[in-house]
Amino acid sequence: MTQMRILGMISGTSHDGIDVAVVDFGLAGGTLTGTVEFTASTPYPPELRARLVAALPPAPTTLAEVCVLDTLIGQSFADVAAAAIDEAGPVDLVVSHGQTVFHWVDEAHALGTLQIGQPAWIAERTGAPVLSDVRIRDITAGGHGAPLVSVLDALLLAGHQGVAAALNLGGISNMTVVRGPDDLVAYDIGPANALVDAVVSSRGLSERGFDEDGRIAASGQVDERLLDVLLDEPYYRLPTPKSTGKELFHLAYVEEAIARSGRRPGDADLVATLTELTVRTVAREVLASGADLLVVSGGGARNPVMTNGLREALPGVRLTFTDEYGAPADEKEAIAFALIGWCTAHGLPGTVPAGTGARAARVLGTLTPGAEPLVLPMPITDRPRSLTLRR
Known part of the structure; x- marks a missing residue:
C-alpha cells in the first residue's frame, strides 16, 4: 500500500x-x-x-x-x-x-x-x-x-538543470541547495522574520504581531551602522550544515545590538534594518551557492520588501515561489x-x-x-x- x-x-x-x-x-x-x-x-x-x-x-x-x-x-x-x-x-x-x-x-x-x-x-x-x-x-x-x-526540496527540484536553491523564510531562514540527485547541502541561514516579529510584537506596531505586507519596513530607512553590528554575528561564519533558532535571535538580541551600535532608530527604521538583515544574509548565501534558481516559501514570501530586496540583490537568479511547484508557500x-x-x-x-x-x-x-x-x-x-x- x-x-x-x-x-x-x-x-x-x-x-x-x-x-x-x-x-x-x-x-x-x-x-x-x-x-x-x-x-x-x-x-x-x-x-x-x-x-x-x-x-x-x-x-x-x-x-x-x-x-x-x-x-x-x-x-x-x-x-x-x-x-x-x-x-x-x-x-x-x-x-x-x-x-x-x-x-x-x-x-x-x-x-x-x-x-x-x-x-x-x-x-x-x-x-x-x-x-x-x-x-x-x-x-x-x-x-x-x-x-x-x-x-522535500531534493525531490521537488530533482529535475532542474543547474543549481537550484529552496529558501524558507519563516521565523528562521533556511536553504537547501540542490546540485544533483545526491548532491545537496541544507542549513539555517539566520533570522528571517524572528527579529522583526519580536520588535513588532513588543512595541505594539501591529495587532497581528508581524509586519503585514512589509508596510512598516517600507516606511522606514535602513540604519547602516546598526546593520553592520547585526551582520557581525559569529553564527554566520560557522561552517555548514548548521542550525539556529530563537534561543539566539530574540528581542534581547536586538536590544543588545542597538546598544553596541550607539544608535537609537525609530520603530520603522528598526524594522527596515532587520528586514534588510534578512535580505543581506540570504543573498550572500545564495550568491555563494552559485544557484541560478531560488524557490521561496514561508511567511516572508508574502513580504514584498523582503522578496523585492532579494530580487535586486540577485539579478542573475530567477526567483519564484513554491506555489509554482504545487506547494503553497x-x-x-x-x-x-x-x-x-x-x-x-x-x-x-x-x-x-x-x-x-x-x-x-x-x-x-x-x-x-x-x-x-x-x-x-x-x-x-x-x-x-x-x-x-x-x-
Whole structure:
C-alpha cells in the first residue's frame, strides 16, 4: 500500500499558528505523486500565543508551565486536525511537528531539541495514528534535526538543470541547495522574520504581531551602522550544515545590538534594518551557492520588501515561489512533514544526511496509535527519485 492520505501539521518558529496540509501520496516507477487536497492555517488563540511567547527563551519558565503548554498546544493541534478531517475526509496518518520551544546547539553541534504539543490529544480526538517527535532521531545520528524540509526540496527540484536553491523564510531562514540527485547541502541561514516579529510584537506596531505586507519596513530607512553590528554575528561564519533558532535571535538580541551600535532608530527604521538583515544574509548565501534558481516559501514570501530586496540583490537568479511547484508557500512545511510521514510508514528514511549533517539517514518519529490497531504498509526499499505535487 504505497497510496496513503496523510495530514501534516506544524507551528513554525514564528509560533503564530498551525499550518495543516492533507496530501494523497502514491508511488509509481520511482516517481512519488502527491495530490494536495486541503491546506489551512489557523492562528493560535491570542491568550495561548501570549502564554507561549512568555515561556520561550530567554525568559525563565517552569516544568509546570511546560506541562500546561504541552497540553494546551496538543489540544489546539487536535482541534485543527479534526477540523481538517471533517472537511477533507479520513486520513491514514497524522504527522504533527508540534511547536519547537528549544533547540539546543552548542557551537556547531546540535545536542537536543524539544517540540511540545502532546500527540495523544490528536490521536484521541481524530482516531488516527500520529507520528510526532520527528527531529530528535537525526540529532542522535549527529545531525542538526534541521532543516528537515530538505527531503522535500531534493525531490521537488530533482529535475532542474543547474543549481537550484529552496529558501524558507519563516521565523528562521533556511536553504537547501540542490546540485544533483545526491548532491545537496541544507542549513539555517539566520533570522528571517524572528527579529522583526519580536520588535513588532513588543512595541505594539501591529495587532497581528508581524509586519503585514512589509508596510512598516517600507516606511522606514535602513540604519547602516546598526546593520553592520547585526551582520557581525559569529553564527554566520560557522561552517555548514548548521542550525539556529530563537534561543539566539530574540528581542534581547536586538536590544543588545542597538546598544553596541550607539544608535537609537525609530520603530520603522528598526524594522527596515532587520528586514534588510534578512535580505543581506540570504543573498550572500545564495550568491555563494552559485544557484541560478531560488524557490521561496514561508511567511516572508508574502513580504514584498523582503522578496523585492532579494530580487535586486540577485539579478542573475530567477526567483519564484513554491506555489509554482504545487506547494503553497505558506503550507510547504506542512506538506514536507506529510511526506516524512509517508517515508516513515514505508520504512524509509526521512532525512538527507547532506542536508542535516547526520552520519546516515534515519527513519524518523514516534508513533502514537489511533482508535484501531496500528497497521503499517509493507516496507519498500527504494526511495522515490522525484516528487510531483498537484492540487
